[in-house]
Amino acid sequence: MRSLEQTRNFIASQGKILLKVDVTEKINLVTKDPTEEVVTQEELLNLFNTNAHPKHYIGLEISGFLHLGSLILTGFKINDFIKAGVKCTVFLADWHTYINNKLGGDWDKIKMVSKYYADAFKLFCPGVEIVGGSDLYESRKDYWMDLVKFAKNMSLDRTMRSLTIMGRSADKDKIELGQLFYPPMQAVDIHSMDLDIVHAGMDQRKIHMLVRENISQDEVEGAGSSPSPHTCRPGRARGCN
Numbered sequence: 035m036r037s038l039e040q041t042r043n044f045i046a047s048q049g050k051i052l053l054k055v056d057v058t059e060k061i062n063l064v065t066k067d068p069t070e071e072v073v074t075q076e077e078l079l080n081l082f083n084t085n086a087h088p089k090h091y092i093g094l095e096i097s098g099f100l101h102l103g104s105l106i107l108t109g110f111k112i113n114d115f116i117k118a119g120v121k122c123t124v125f126l127a128d129w130h131t132y133i134n135n136k137l138g139g140d141w142d143k144i145k146m147v148s149k150y151y152a153d154a155f156k157l158f159c160p161g162v163e164i165v166g167g168s169d170l171y172e173s174r175k176d177y178w179m180d181l182v183k184f185a186k187n188m189s190l191d192r193t194m195r196s197l198t199i200m201g202r203s204a205d206k207d208k209i210e211l212g213q214l215f216y217p218p219m220q221a222v223d224i225h226s227m228d229l230d231i232v233h234a235g236m237d238q239r240k241i242h243m244l245v246r247e248n249i250s251q252d253e254v255e256g257a258g259s260s261p262s263p264h265t266c267r268p269g270r271a272r273g274c275n
Contacts, residue, residue, distance in 0.1 A: 057082045060118035068107060070236060073246075081230055082118075088230035090115050091165075093125040093223060095200075096147045097136040100154050109158040111233070120231060122162045124155045125223065129167045133216050134200045165227070174226045184225075185218040187248040193217055199241050221245045 060082050065072060072078050081088050092108065115122050126148045137143040152164040171177050188196075196217035197209065220241050224232055232242055 056119075063114045063118040064120075064231075066114060068111065071239075073239075073242065078231075085230060087119050087121050089123070089228065090120045090231040090233055091123040091125050091224070091227055091229050092233040093127045093130070093220065094151065095127050095134060095136055096131040096144050096151060098147070100151065105154055105158060109155065112155075112159045112162055115231070115233070116159065116161050122159065123227065124151075124159070124162055124164050125170075125227070126151055126164060126166045127220075127223075129171070130200070130216055130219065133212050133219075167223075170223070170226060177222065177226055180225060181215075181218055181222045184222050184248065185215075188218055188244070190214075192244070196240050196244065199238050201237075217241050217244070221248070 057079070061079065064078065090112075092112065094104065094108075112122050112124070128144050128148055131137065131144050132139050132141065137147060148166060152166075155162055155164060193214055194209070197213065199220065200213065200216050220238075221244060224242075224245055232245075234242065
């Protein structure tokens with residue numbers, strides 16, 4: 035993988051590539067701090083050269099009060115994407131919250147705090163779209179079929195190793211069976227939203243690499259080659275840790 039400085043040098047060296055007027059500025063916005071990695075830089079460059087308004091998402095567990103990491107730093111990064119012409123989505127992962135026993139697994143609390151998250155991000159990031167997990171799953175009749183198909187490509191060992199994305203150890207004696215659905219659900223979320231850019235904390239890198247390996251263009255449109263800007267932020271939310 036190239037460093038971000040190498041990414042910028044790579045872009046600057048591409049004089050033979052016909053860049054649209056503001057592509058370099060868009061790349062700079064996406065790769066500026068707190069972004070630590072883009073997977074891959076060439077794909078991001080090609081994306082902005084061929085799509086003026088790519089689709090982005092960041093997924094968050096509904097885990098309590100918003101704070102410096104989960105709203106301010108995340109919000110500033112989302113606003114960088116918006117300035118770059120990206121269509122941004124905050125995915126409120128209510129089912130993942132329930133699976134991970136956040137807010138005591140109480141659905142009334144999860145729904146109430148989800149509205150608080152939605153209002154906060156709409157205020158801090160004008161133009162962002164808010165999508166709830168329950169709404170996505172109800173609107174996508176093929177979601178659960180895609181989930182089973184994807185899960186058939188995951189070994190149990192790799193699923194256990196991927197549980198770090200939810201802040202869990204791979205100790206099988208401490209894991210609920212339902213929590214094994216978390217990694218493949220996150221992967222199929224990416225597919226179901228037909229995304230171009232997947233934005234997350236470095237703790238989510240494993241599942242993003244799994245998506246790139248296991249979902250082909252034929253099976254899942256767009257997910258196989260989505261650039262993935264990863265950032266490190268404080269906090270305890272899905273997508274920032």
